[in-house]
Amino acid sequence: MLSVREIKEKQLIPQRPQLKMMIGGGLALSKTLLVSLGELKKLRKIPSNSERYNRPNRTYDLKKYESTMKSFMSHEKYLRPTLWCDPTEPEVIALAHQLGAYQKSDREFAEAAFEFVKEKMTLEILPFNPVSETIKRGTGTCIHLISVFIALCRAAGIKARYKMFAMNMIQAWYDTTVNVDPLIKKWYDSMGYFMIEGEGEAYIDGKWMVAHVGPRAERQAAGGIPVTKFGEDSLGNWFFAIPGSIMYMESIPIGLGGALRFLNKLAPGSMERVNISVQKQIERGKKIISQAGGIEPYNLTARKKKGPSTPELELRGKEQIVFE
C-alpha cells in the first residue's frame, strides 16, 4: 500500500490540466452516450458473424531471466517502479539485457529500446496491465508501449518519464483510429480533441529525449508520414497538442487505468473496431513500404514531402523579460 507521501511524490494524483481534461472528457462521453443510447446498444458488441479482431502473433523471442543478470534497484525519482511500470520485473530485466543493457552507452541502449518497442510491438486498445504482461503479449495501447520503453530504460539505469498531452491529429490518423467507430467519432468530435496521448522521455547526456513508440513504421507509412526515430516528436508531425495540456510525469496517474477498464466494459465493440482498423492500417503500410522498395527509400521520399526542416529553438532566458 502506497503512503500519501509516495502518491504525491510519484505524481500519481492527476495533474490539474489532466484532471480538467478527464472531467471534460467524461462529461463529453456521458453526453455522447446519453444521446446515442440506441446506437450504443447496437454498437457496443461486434456481432459474431462480423469481422473480428485477431491478436497478431508476437514477432520476437524473449530471453529467459537469470538471477545473475545485473539490474538496477533504485528509489530515485524517474528510476524507481511506478504504477503499471515496474523495471524490476524479471521479464523487463531479461529484455533489457537482450537489448544490450550495461554493454551499450545510455544513448545506444535507449535507441535500441525505442526501436524494439516501436517496431516489434503493436498497438492494441485494451485495459492496463503490468509491463511484463505487455512484453509477453507484444501488444498494448500507446501508454502500455511507453511504459515498456520507460521500464526498459529504468532497468538499465537510465531515468525515464511520461509526457502526456491532449491532442488532435492529422486526417489519416483520425480516419484509422477515430472515424472507424461511430461512438468514438461522436465523442472525439464533440470535444474537438482526444483527451490523453503520450510519449516517453529518457534522460540522456543531461537532456530529456523524446521517444514516441506508438506507431510501427507500417502505420506511419499508411498515414503518409516519415518513419520517426528516437528523439523525434509526434507533436507537430501527426499529433498536435492542445495548448497548455502538456504534462511531464514520473508515473501514469491513478484513475487512468480505471477509465480504460470502464470503457472496455461499456463498449468493447468500439475498442475492437479500432484494433481491426489498426491491423488493416499495418497491412496497407506494408504494401506502401514494399512498393517504395523498403523502409529507407520510403522514408527518404516521405521526409522530402514533409517539407523543409523547422529551425531548432533553444529557449534562453532573456534579461529583458522580468517575472515579478
Next chain:
Amino acid sequence: MTDLNSYIAKLDKAIEKYIPSKNTPLYESLYKPKDLYRIPLDDAKKMQLKTIKHSFIHHYNNNKFYHNFCEEHSFSPEDIKTNEDLDKIPLIPDKFFKDYPDGKEFATWLANIYTGDLPKIVIKQKKPTYDDVIDAFNRAGIIVTYSSGTGGRHTFVPRDKRTFLNSEYILAKSFVTMMYPFWKYDSYGYLLMPNPRKNFIYAGKAVEVYFDAVKDVDVAIDRRVTTELISMTMGGAGGIKSKFVRYFAYKKSKKMIDDIIAWLEKHENTDHKITFVGAPYILYAVMEKLKKQGRTFNFGERGGVGTGGGWKIHEHKRMPVSDFRKEVQNVLGFKDKYILDIYGMVEGNGWMVHCPEGHYLHVPYSFYKPLVLDDEFKPADYGEWGRFAFLDGAAQSYPGFIVTGDRVRLLRRCPVCDRPGPVLEPEVKRAKGEDVRGCAEEVRKMLSSDLGS
C-alpha cells in the same frame, strides 16, 4: 476624376504615421511607387532584391535561431547576388510559429524568436496565461498577433511597432490602389472583424489602419476576443462555461446582423460612400437575412467591399468568391469592380488584392517575393499548383521567409488586366494535410456557425 498620384497622396496624408521609415529600402520599394502594381518589372526587381536582401541581413545578424538555421543550410548574405539567389533563402515552415510552450516559457519563446533588441517586459502573474503574456508585450510596445487553426492551436507572431505599421500601410495602400478611384476619407466603413483597438487576434488587428483611412468606422464585434474565448467558441474546450459563452456569442451575433442592416438603411438615401471590410461570412449572413425579408439595396458606385480570411459559410460549405460577388451585386447593388478579396496571413506583411478587372490576386512584388513549392518543396515554375511560400521584406521583428500551408497557382502576369506583376489564381485553398484556418473562419466559428442559415 483625381489622378492616381494625387489619390494616393491623399491616402498617404490620412495614414502618415504608418509610412515606412525614410532612408530604408522599404521606403523606396513600398512608399515611393504610387501604384504598387504597375511598377515596371525591371525597376521592381531591383527594389525587391535590395529590400529582401536588407531584411535577410538584418535577421541573419540579429536573430540567433535564424542565424543558426542559415548556417545549417550553409547560406549567408554573400550568397545573395541576384533575384534568383533569393529563392535559396532558408524558409521557415509556418508550423514553427505554432510550436510554443505555455506559462512563463511562452514569454521566453516569444523573446527567442524575436529579431533585435527587446524592450523591458514585465510579467506580473505567477502563472501567466497567453493573454497575460500578450498584454505584457503590448505594454512594452510589441504587438503579439495571433491566428488559429480549427484545432485551436494558435500561430503567434511578435511584431515591433515598425513592422506592424508596415503591415497596415501595405494593406491600406494595396486595397485603396486597386479600388481606385473609389476611396475617399470622407466616407463610412463597417469592419466585419473584432475591434482591433481591443484585440490582438490578427483577424481585425491588421485593419486598425481602417480607422485612419476612413472618417467613420463601425465595428461588428466590439468586444475583447481572448485566446481563451476563441478556444471556447471554437469548440476546443468543453464544459458549462463554454456552452454559455457559445450561447451568448450566438445571441450577440444575431443582434450584430440587425445592426448592420440598420446601418445600411441609415446610409441608403444619402450620397455617402460606404465600405465593408472583413470576414465575408458576416456580410453573407446579412444578405441572407435581407433575402429572407425580400429586401434589396441599390448603393451602386457608392458601395465597396474588401473581404479576407476564407470562404467557408457553413461547417461543410465553401462559397465561391464569384458567387459572393454576385450576391453583393444583387442584394446590395454594389458594382463588381468594387468587390475585392484580399489574401494575407498572420506570418506575413504582404497583402495580395484582387484586381477589379479579373479578380486575380496581385502580389506587391517590389518588396515581397512569392514562391510556389512543389511536392518536394522545391520552387516550381509559373503556372504550377503548389504550396505558397514568400520572402517578406517588410518583416523587421521576425524572419518573414516562410512556407505556408496554402495551395496556390502563381502566374507570371494577370491574364485579364494590364498590370505587369505576378498574380495568384483568385481562390486560395489549404494544402492536403493542413488544418483549416483563416481569420474569417475563426470569426465564423466564434459567432456560432448557424448564423447564416
